[in-house]
Amino acid sequence: MDVPKRRMIVDIHGDVENCVAESGVQEGMVLVNAMHITASVFINDNEGGLHQDYDRWLEELVPFNPGTDPASGGYLHNRTGEDNADAHHKRQIMGREVVVAITNGKLHLGPWEHIFYYEFDGRRRKRVLVKIIGE
Amino acid sequence: MDVPKRRMIVDIHGDVENCVAESGVQEGMVLVNAMHITASVFINDNEGGLHQDYDRWLEELVPFNPGTDPASGGYLHNRTGEDNADAHHKRQIMGREVVVAITNGKLHLGPWEHIFYYEFDGRRRKRVLVKIIGE
């Protein structure tokens, strides 16, 4: 998928539903994970205000800073020439993956559970892995 | 299960053990997840002091605030009429789910691993999903 912004939440719920339907699996589990180490897959509310709250909160917990000196808010990781050390931290808060039950051929979720991809260092094409097991 | 308090840790370890025993599965995995997006399932110590430490720490990282203005500690999510934006954040720290191995028909855990449900916006009935795969 295309992720045009640096930080961006992408709704992948319908894509995961389609994968499960196409698999024909009736009882099992589906693993959904980011294939990038600056991104998360998470399940929470499909509500734009909350998504903005997340973004502000994560930026408070671990601010973007392209610098390389921790004493002034930078990160050692950025000595590699990257500027995305904050993204590697934010992904740990929000998590790499979700595992969801499949029951009667469908995602078995609570009423408000919705699956999202959260990129913290985008502006290019990104990939999600959907792996289904069961029968 | 009934969760009478707003924030509350509920011991679900025995319930998960029972589900695994009743399934008859000898080798596989069990997924245990909250069905609510203001709650977590986590594995850690069965020790009340630690649970109080968690509660105080989470409240520091992302305080309860019914307000809607981020400039004064509120959350945009609360503009929906909710007051539980903090709960949606706390659940991301503690995690949605755990996946545990089943070996020889039993939960395959370390000696101190104990399974809990952690509600951040309770005072009503709540549900956990236990999904078992294997043979």
Added chain:
Amino acid sequence: MDVPKRRMIVDIHGDVENCVAESGVQEGMVLVNAMHITASVFINDNEGGLHQDYDRWLEELVPFNPGTDPASGGYLHNRTGEDNADAHHKRQIMGREVVVAITNGKLHLGPWEHIFYYEFDGRRRKRVLVKIIGE
């Protein structure tokens, strides 16, 4: 494995690859989890600067403190005689487990995904569980 330092990141990627190869499973999932409640298994960059950044960041979010009085930075959990309450918190940020797809007999990962064990209260031998399902 031997974990000589209190906090230490151990590269277990090759060990997990070997377990998958030896299992002969071609399509499935592998669960990799810490068996200790003061440790994490996580997937991120194999880059030493980032690992130092993580360590400093986690220590800021939840500092080591052997004390038992929360008013002076201690933890109630340490009233049990332990001094590792911070470790039980750090593990929640970094996560207990990862679940990785197995496709064509191999770990199905993004190009930079690398599997690590992160101990927050070491200086003794520690164990990781690798559970594989599939066919």
